[in-house]
Amino acid sequence: MRYGFWMPVFGGWLRNVADEGMEASWDYARRLTIDAERWGYDLTLIAELNLNDIKGVTEPALDAWSTAAALAAVTQRLELMVAVRPNFHQPALFARAAANIDRISGGRLSLNVVSSWWADEARQYGLQFDQHDDRYARTAEWLRVVEGLWTQERFSLDGQFYHLRDAICAPKPARPPVIYAGGESERAKAMIAAQCDAYVMHGDPPEAIAPRIADMAARRAALGRPAMTYGMAAYAIVRDSEAEAKRELARITAVADLPAGYANFDQWLSGTQLERELKLQEYAVSNRGLRPNLVGTPEQLRERIAEYEHHGLDLLLLQMSPQAEEMERFAAQVMRTAPVELRVV
Known part of the structure; x- marks a missing residue:
């Protein structure tokens, strides 16, 4: 298993939880990422949203791509998986900028291509905000432009969304960046199987993840393309005892003062006690992060x-809080990695 973390x-x-002790700042991102390399993490996922989806839209949120460029210069081995939304980036100009960041990193850039979901x-x-199928049509064409510029000396396209004539991208990436993408619709899965290298999923139990991996593997084989990598989002809590882990789970899922925008939350919570508990978890942690149930002792999490892994998952994209402290604990107790000595940058 490879271990990644959400920046x-x-x-x-x-x-x-209003203050998690992990401010949205370059200083915290830099220190965390350098420490993550030392602790043995393989990858960081840098999400791209201009509005803060977690703490409220008026709260600070770091820009993904300027942060990625800066991290490329101060890290040595960590893969930088940066989210990119095609409707926010003109593809030819993006290809040039991303190729330069890949060169700065020494070939460690990868893309998490997201067909935008937030219309507002x-x-x-x-x-531009396209309807569902048009979003994936745009993404498919956008990828054609980016990959064409990265692999051809000159690239032309007269497409539905983009028009290029003899465009140049030089220098090109040090290596072809890995293309990750996620989606559960038929249109999304068809596009990902045909044009991407890796499939990333929201968190779910193993019995739900296994058939998704099998389905994407079959689609990939039918197209005669190489095997894909499979990743999943998850929120992790590791403690010395299961009781301690469950107390922490109760703390982070308890709702006291509801934020603005959740006036109808009580109505949303209607249902049985079990349904209410599940909805509280979905609200508290994004990307269905608590569904994998990575909550317990080191032995329980490793199991x-x-x-x-048995079902074919290759990569965990982890969220934790407070992140630095919990990531260090997870590395020592679950990953069981010895700290890596890195040269001074």
Whole structure:
């Protein structure tokens, strides 16, 4: 299993814990990422949103791509998986900028291509927001432009969304960046199987993840393309006892003062006690992060992770809070990695 972590560009991951001790700042991102390399993590995922989806839209959120460029210069081995939304980036200009960041990193850049879901954000920034199938059509064409510029001396396209004539991208990336993408619709899965290298999923139990991996593997084989990498988002809590881990779970899912925008939360919580508990977890942690149930002792988490590995999962994209302290604990007790000595940058 490879272990990645979400860069805390929003100042945390918990919607109902106001201060998680991990501010949305370059200083915190830099220190965390350098430490993560030393602790043995393989990858960081840098989300791209201009509005803060976790702490509230008026709260600070780091820009993904300027942060990635800066991290490329101060890290040595960590893969930098940076989210990119095609409707927010003209593809030819993006290809040039991303190729330069890849060169700065020594070939460690990868893309998490996201077909935008937040219509209000796009409207606020004056950008195009397509309907569902059109979003994936745009993404497919956008990828054609980016990959064409990265692999051809000159690239031309007269497409539905983009028009280029003899465009040049030089220098090109040090190596072809890995293309990650996620989606559960038929249109999304068809596009990902045909054009991407890796499939990333929201958190779910192993019995839900296994058939998704099998389905994507079959689609990939039918197209005659190489095997994919499979990743999943998850929130992790590791403690010396299961009781301690469950107390922490109760703390982060308890709702006291509801934030603005959740006036109808009580109605949303209607249902049985079990349904209410599940909805509280979905609200507290994004990306269905608590569904994998990586909550417990180091032995319990390693057993759970082994089950995912058995079904073909290659990569965990982890959220924790407070992130630096919890990531160090997870590395020592679950990953069981010895700290790596890195040269001074």
